[in-house]
Amino acid sequence: MKYRLSAFTLVELMVAMMIISILGVLTMSIISATDRSSSLSNRSVEASAQARLAFDRIGIDLRGLLKRQDVNFETAVVPVASTGDALRFVSMVTSAGAAAADNRDTSVVTYRIQPNVDNASRPCLVRGAKAIRWADIGYLGVQANGLPSATFPTAYLPVYPADFDVLADGVIRMVIGFQLYPDNLPVTLADGTSLPVSYGDVVYSPPVRSDTGAVTYVDTSRISSIIVGLVTIDLTALRQADATQLQALAATFPMPDMNRLPVQSWANIANNVNLTPSSVPLSVRQALRVFERAYPMTPFGKKTSGSR
């Protein structure tokens, strides 16, 4: 009898194991549920971080913008799956590309969506920057009539890939919008559209100067703010799609119409998986997020006496 008392009975063991397994299953299910939701929320933060990387850098570069009528400022609507700079301007920011003694922190900065050779050609946002030599700063392509050269002097442009850095892996689409200066005057856009009055409309082709003849130049004094729209996916989803699929995804986000903001035009596409190509894995289509930010350029204020 006394010998038997020193050990558990089979019934005791079974009861104990039952309780242990119930507790185990409970804790495991709680842990797996929290793990799932925490990874989802981490991915959403990751997607915002991608957008923030881009927005912060664009903000720093635009803050240093050399906003002069005799310095080039170029933007272009770049179709998805082709490469070319979406935005190109001169900014007072540091970059390499000139000898140290010649480098005075004035650079040509460009942004584009480019297949990333280091990431199986998946498209992503890259930023090019190249310092302008001190000897060239006073010139910058300006012509005798006071106008900048017809297009950016190629000697100053950053060259891909040497002068470019990946800015945000998860940014697969970018559009640049322009809010016009609300001066109630006629305005012509780079794509040839003429608006009878400028009421602070948001357009996706920049306003141009009307007094420069055949060659047109962007008129930064008639842009009240620049609006940047981005489509991002998080890095987990990025690994689940190839370059073709990501380009197909990017192409489903059209250029927004005039007086529509990027997020207004895109949010329903990003939130509805039926509107994105079914060739792309569902988990990737669910990871799309859209962002926009406005940067002041020439905010409304007294421009001439008695504005209408």
Added chain:
Amino acid sequence: MKTSDRPRAAFSLVEVVLALGIMAGCLLSLVALLLVGIKSNQASAEEMRAVNLLTVLEADLRNTHPAANNGKSRFFGLVLPYATNSSGFTVYNPALTVNTVSTATSTGLDENENPLPYTSLAPRPRCQASVIYTSVPAAGSFTPVQARLIVNWPATNASTPQALITMSSGSFVEVNVTFPAP
């Protein structure tokens, strides 16, 4: 053989189950910590969205011409600091009221960031954007109009600027702006 003198060689079943229970309790409290992390993740994503929205809201109020949308801002439909007078000149909006929350100064925004009245019940707006004018100069004065721009989430039915912040439990971002004399 003196079995009563033998030291107890093992835990009793009750002890083991109790220990397991305590361990489970500890694990659960760790999981609760994880939830705090998720909440702060969500708050940070929402805050980034709200900060971006603030920049668009400011651009919208500053740069919409009064004639564009019947004196309201183009995208958010809020009352503008400027108006057009009878001879067609842009002047300060004479109808501005200070520290008011109403449908004229505050709007809800839906999932796609389109305006939706903040009083809407189904669907409820995702967040709320407001312009609270704090200083409006006397007629003919050239001092700037001052305003607070507030984006808070979730949307509230607040009737004062203070309630806007307290009713959304501190989930808000705000910026102070001035509008120069036109």
